Amino acid sequence: MQSTMNKMLVSPSPHIHSAVSTTSLMRDVVIALLPAAICSVVFYGWMELLILAVSVASCVLLEYVITRYLMKAPSTICDLSAVVTGLLLGLNLPATTPWWVVLIGAVVAIGVAKMSFGGLGQNPFNPALTARVFLLVSYPTYMTHWEAPQGLFGVDAVTGPTPLGMVKEGLLQGQTVPQIMSDNGLSYSQMLFANIGGTAGEVCALALLAGFVYLLVRRVIRPHITLSIWATVALVSLIFWLASPDRFTDPLFNLLTGGMILGSCFMATDYVTSPMSVKGGIIFGIGIGFITMMIRYFGSYPEGMSFAILIMNAFVPLLNMWFHQKKYGRK
Amino acid sequence: MAKITFSLGGVHPDDAKLAKDRPIEVLPLPQTVYVSMAQHLGAPAKPVVAVGDVVKTGQVIAEPGGFISAFVHAPASGTVKSIAPRKDLAGNWMTHIEIAVEGDEWAEGIDLSDTLVTEIPEDRAFILDRIKANGVVGLGGATFPTHVKLNPAPGSVAECLIINGAECEPYLTSDYRIMLEHPKEIVLGAAIMQKVLGGCKCVIGIEENKPAAIEKMRAAVGELHLGNIEVVSLKKKYPQGGEKQLIDAVMHRQVGSGGLPISVGAVVQNVATSLAVYEAVQKNKPLITNTLTITGDCLPVEKMHNYLFRIGMPLSYIAEQAGGVPEGAAKLISGGPMMGKAIANLDACTVKGSSSILYLSEAATRREPETNCIRCGKCAEACPMGLEPFLLNKLARAGKTDELEANAVQDCIECGCCLYTCPAHLPLLDIIRQAKGQVMGIIRARAAAAKAAAEAAKAAKN
Numbered sequence: 001m002q003s004t005m006n007k008m009l010v011s012p013s014p015h016i017h018s019a020v021s022t023t024s025l026m027r028d029v030v031i032a033l034l035p036a037a038i039c040s041v042v043f044y045g046w047m048e049l050l051i052l053a054v055s056v057a058s059c060v061l062l063e064y065v066i067t068r069y070l071m072k073a074p075s076t077i078c079d080l081s082a083v084v085t086g087l088l089l090g091l092n093l094p095a096t097t098p099w100w101v102v103l104i105g106a107v108v109a110i111g112v113a114k115m116s117f118g119g120l121g122q123n124p125f126n127p128a129l130t131a132r133v134f135l136l137v138s139y140p141t142y143m144t145h146w147e148a149p150q151g152l153f154g155v156d157a158v159t160g161p162t163p164l165g166m167v168k169e170g171l172l173q174g175q176t177v178p179q180i181m182s183d184n185g186l187s188y189s190q191m192l193f194a195n196i197g198g199t200a201g202e203v204c205a206l207a208l209l210a211g212f213v214y215l216l217v218r219r220v221i222r223p224h225i226t227l228s229i230w231a232t233v234a235l236v237s238l239i240f241w242l243a244s245p246d247r248f249t250d251p252l253f254n255l256l257t258g259g260m261i262l263g264s265c266f267m268a269t270d271y272v273t274s275p276m277s278v279k280g281g282i283i284f285g286i287g288i289g290f291i292t293m294m295i296r297y298f299g300s301y302p303e304g305m306s307f308a309i310l311i312m313n314a315f316v317p318l319l320n321m322w323f324h325q326k327k328y329g330r331k
Numbered sequence: 332m333a334k335i336t337f338s339l340g341g342v343h344p345d346d347a348k349l350a351k352d353r354p355i356e357v358l359p360l361p362q363t364v365y366v367s368m369a370q371h372l373g374a375p376a377k378p379v380v381a382v383g384d385v386v387k388t389g390q391v392i393a394e395p396g397g398f399i400s401a402f403v404h405a406p407a408s409g410t411v412k413s414i415a416p417r418k419d420l421a422g423n424w425m426t427h428i429e430i431a432v433e434g435d436e437w438a439e440g441i442d443l444s445d446t447l448v449t450e451i452p453e454d455r456a457f458i459l460d461r462i463k464a465n466g467v468v469g470l471g472g473a474t475f476p477t478h479v480k481l482n483p484a485p486g487s488v489a490e491c492l493i494i495n496g497a498e499c500e501p502y503l504t505s506d507y508r509i510m511l512e513h514p515k516e517i518v519l520g521a522a523i524m525q526k527v528l529g530g531c532k533c534v535i536g537i538e539e540n541k542p543a544a545i546e547k548m549r550a551a552v553g554e555l556h557l558g559n560i561e562v563v564s565l566k567k568k569y570p571q572g573g574e575k576q577l578i579d580a581v582m583h584r585q586v587g588s589g590g591l592p593i594s595v596g597a598v599v600q601n602v603a604t605s606l607a608v609y610e611a612v613q614k615n616k617p618l619i620t621n622t623l624t625i626t627g628d629c630l631p632v633e634k635m636h637n638y639l640f641r642i643g644m645p646l647s648y649i650a651e652q653a654g655g656v657p658e659g660a661a662k663l664i665s666g667g668p669m670m671g672k673a674i675a676n677l678d679a680c681t682v683k684g685s686s687s688i689l690y691l692s693e694a695a696t697r698r699e700p701e702t703n704c705i706r707c708g709k710c711a712e713a714c715p716m717g718l719e720p721f722l723l724n725k726l727a728r729a730g731k732t733d734e735l736e737a738n739a740v741q742d743c744i745e746c747g748c749c750l751y752t753c754p755a756h757l758p759l760l761d762i763i764r765q766a767k768g769q770v771m772g773i774i775r776a777r778a779a780a781a782k783a784a785a786e787a788a789k790a791a792k793n
Contacts, residue, residue, distance in 0.1 A: 009662040010673040012761055014747030015696045016344060016501070022705055022754045079702065121703035121755070222712075271707040276719065327717035327739055328339055328575060329585035 026080035032211035040200035044095035056086030058106035088128035091201025176246035212265035232289025259305035280319035336566035350635035364643030373399030404617035406641035420679035465611035471601030490596030497572035500667025514551035520605035627690030661693035720749035727766035
């Protein structure tokens, strides 16, 4: 009996572990992004597939090289977080982005925003968003060039500026919002089901929402951050729209356009760069919604989602310090 | 109706109640029993027999070593061979009384019949004395002496007696089996404790994954015409059977940090304790038997057992009775997989609170290497005490005891939900447990210093 005991493990409780791991969570995020990725390829053609491939491959390769040769540590690519960053980066770029711009984006996302802070879990800013904003200010021509190549299966390519861009442009020319909408033939069903100008991942809101629901059902994320962003955006735009429907776009328009769905469902809910507590998360969401609307209405960029999320990322340590969850038996 | 459960955190491990259909079998006596003096929480008992004494089953062999302590009785008749230190299952040395078993001759005055005694004694002091004299301790895990718990300090009033039949730990089925096989005894035990506590109401909480037990217990309450006892079905969620969680679930009250359940009017006792109280009071039978489960993920169901064991039986003896340690077992656990202790020494012996020998395969119990915290917050979501394990982990590694205390590390109940949940496989509880010990030490030292200072001031005044 004693010889058997010599081979037995002895360690503190608990002795079992749930099947959920970092890798399984990241795998779920990849699965949740697939509908949007597939839609983007269908609408923008093989060029888009190339962008996604370059983005994912360069993110993974960069993380491998940095961990193995710079940090001289075991590689962390097996946790699939680099795949998630790559996919998100690819979906955050216009379908016409040249491959070398994508590569620079990957260097910024993985090299600067993620690994220089110590890798997964350590970065204060969302890597894919940091890269998107970096590219937006460094290569504005490529990043706002919305003329897309031919889609697959005869699907009409999407051309022209984004709805938000049209509105900004039209307002500058002295048009009113309803005029702009009817002149450009913008409809909500179009925005929901696809076919609006924008970055590749934003082409189909429904595909993104399907992925979001998958993440909720799998309990990968909780809905409070996303919902508080939506509620804030709806409330702020409702107030302005009611005050002046000629100058300001309505709530539904703001919820369905630009990076709203992609940002609120997949970027703002990033574990690492969002607050730990529910209270903190709600405030985080309110901040994102408010800043987004301020930039959309009053800023010089047509879209403010990326900036808003990055700005609120900076407040996460404070929100974590101020807001804690309720403890048992304590006030 | 919303399902009854506790309000904060919790996890849902697979309940794996594989041995639930195995009826309770009585283990034959081994040749030698070794009775530990640490059968309970608090001070170890003091032996009252000497080497060479002949003892009968149920005879007192050790008396309480302090206020929080309990009597220990001989689990078999025979001769005391030695009173010496021996290793317990974690490998710590503790005084054991070794008895060479020469039969099973019971001491006088113990009712060994199966007759159900339904008449509950009127005298509260008599009941308490029987419970104390028969060495009853809490069998839900903590082994806190029952007579102490049933005798709250003057001024505190028990409003609700909660009988814990949750058995929320995966694999374990001993509580389930006694609820099926001895429902009336358990209910009578509850009624006895109700009487001691001054006739408060009584709720028996059972998790929904044990419908047969709920039905049997309800039937028993009905047949015994006990009006003030209610059997409630609880949602299946770990750690439902935690004392603080069960109070929250049943009474919607939360015990303050460092406080006792009685501070919110609650007294919680396990179903096995209730059975022991019945036997102690109605049958004058000391607590020398209990039920344990032999189970695991690397054991075929036909080799699983629910055994009625006597205290002092070597675990190796019980394992052999059940067919030996199975192939593929990588870890032996006494207790459940969430809070049980890994067995380092199979020659250790059963104590009053033993509840299982659990065999886990390496696949089931293997810990993956620790990776970076991804700040998902799942540990905080899982913590039934509302703590933030990721934060406590960080503070503990930085040695910040002040902040650990401010973030309530001392409230940790060591249920293991955080470590179970963590997708990055951080050893959260390992680190928090250590930090908790350190902070508790600081709190105690501070209290002692304050007391000494107050006494010094008082002496100076005089």
